[in-house]
Amino acid sequence: MTILDGKKISNDIKEEIKAEVDKMKANNEKVPHLAAVIVGNDGASLTYVGSKVRACERVGFESTMVRLSNTTSEIELLDKIEDLNNDDDIDGFIIQLPLPPQIDTQKVLMAVNPEKDVDGFHPMNFGKMALDMSTFIPATPFGILELLDRYQVDTKGKHTVVIGRSHIVGRPMSILMGRKGFPGNSTVTLTHSHTKNITQITSQADIIISALGVPNFLKAEMVKDDAVIIDVGITRVADESHPKGYVITGDVDFENVSKKASFITPVPGGVGPMTIAMLLKNTLLAREQHRLK
Ligand SMILES: NC(=O)C1=CN([C@@H]2O[C@H](COP(=O)(O)OP(=O)(O)OC[C@H]3O[C@@H](n4cnc5c(N)ncnc54)[C@H](OP(=O)(O)O)[C@@H]3O)[C@@H](O)[C@H]2O)C=CC1
Numbered sequence: 001m002t003i004l005d006g007k008k009i010s011n012d013i014k015e016e017i018k019a020e021v022d023k024m025k026a027n028n029e030k031v032p033h034l035a036a037v038i039v040g041n042d043g044a045s046l047t048y049v050g051s052k053v054r055a056c057e058r059v060g061f062e063s064t065m066v067r068l069s070n071t072t073s074e075i076e077l078l079d080k081i082e083d084l085n086n087d088d089d090i091d092g093f094i095i096q097l098p099l100p101p102q103i104d105t106q107k108v109l110m111a112v113n114p115e116k117d118v119d120g121f122h123p124m125n126f127g128k129m130a131l132d133m134s135t136f137i138p139a140t141p142f143g144i145l146e147l148l149d150r151y152q153v154d155t156k157g158k159h160t161v162v163i164g165r166s167h168i169v170g171r172p173m174s175i176l177m178g179r180k181g182f183p184g185n186s187t188v189t190l191t192h193s194h195t196k197n198i199t200q201i202t203s204q205a206d207i208i209i210s211a212l213g214v215p216n217f218l219k220a221e222m223v224k225d226d227a228v229i230i231d232v233g234i235t236r237v238a239d240e241s242h243p244k245g246y247v248i249t250g251d252v253d254f255e256n257v258s259k260k261a262s263f264i265t266p267v268p269g270g271v272g273p274m275t276i277a278m279l280l281k282n283t284l285l286a287r288e289q290h291r292l293k
């Protein structure tokens with residue numbers, strides 16, 4: 001059994017990005033600038049955005065965090081997006097999800113200039129991804145592909161089962177694993193809350209990508225020997241014995257499933273850090289494209 005060490009690989013990727021930024025600095029070129037918009041005070045969302053800003057500092061990017069109150073109207077958010085679209089210093093930006101209920105998420109994501117859409121959530125970029133055109137690939141699925149690539153996990157002709165069909169993880173992942181090339185060329189089954197007999201389906205999988213957000217959902221009985229297990233789930237579970245008052249838990253019963261797996265990602269330290277590294281990678285790509293214009 002091999003642990004897919006997202007923490008280590010994400011650090012390698014950040015070092016590679018930093019080397020590119022150092023070259024830009026040596027040539028007196030503008031460095032990439034990422035902005036993150038966060039609406040409201042959700043603790044987990046603030047943690048993730050904080051990690052993104054720290055990661056920017058580490059690789060030498062500029063970063064801007066835009067904090068808006070929980071009562072922000074849709075119009076106010078659209079105005080802010082327009083400012084970021086028009087700000088030539090900003091190469092890429094993200095709108096941290098979820099948004100409060102008074103705001104229509106799809107409308108907001110459509111307002112982001114696709115050239116600055118480093119999350120890859122704009123329909124134009126999502127469509128390009130589905131059509132094998134070069135574009136920004138959503139950071140979490142991109143991070144999973146990168147992990148599979150760096151560990152040379154064979155995906156060709158394998159049966160990949162994705163659990164969860166969200167726009168940010170499960171849906172793009174199911175498309176990417178079925179594309180031509182590597183990592184890809186998989187036969188994909190996409191499952192969700194209406195899937196019947198899910199154990200029967202996961203038991204046949206060579207690769208399982210679990211993105212539902214239910215702690216310890218995937219048990220050893222649901223997995224065949226030597227399966228590859230990718231755990232995207234992140235849930236804060238209350239735990240008074242821990243200084244923070246909670247522990248981060250994945251979707252996979254790691255202790256038991258890891259005994260059967262050929263490769264497995266841990267939580268924390270698996271897919272999460274990869275997501276942040278690939279967001280930086282997309283921002284570097286955005287800067288390079290803006291420079292060429
Ligand atoms: N590590 C990382 O970088 C990231 C981690 N996450 C984490 O991944 C998890 C999923 O996030 P996200 O995709 O945004 O989640 P969503 O809540 O948007 O989607 C969850 C999906 O899981 C499906 N689902 C829920 N319960 C079941 C069930 N019992 N059986 C089968 N399918 C089920 C839902 O089905 P239906 O569509 O029918 O409702 C839905 O498609 C969360 O824990 C989140 O925190 C998310 C993004 C990045």
Ligand SMILES: Nc1nc(=O)c2c([nH]1)NC[C@@H]1CN(c3ccc(C(=O)N[C@@H](CCC(=O)O)C(=O)O)cc3)C=[N+]21
Pocket residue numbers: 047048051094095096097098119139140234248267268269270271272273275276
């Ligand atoms: N527009 C947008 N883009 C996103 O990419 C996006 C989003 N909205 N909304 C929420 C989800 C969630 N997400 C994570 C990123 C990093 C970790 C991460 O670094 N996790 C650490 C642990 C972090 C901790 O301690 O809480 C780990 O797994 O090791 C987790 C989850 C990005 N998301």
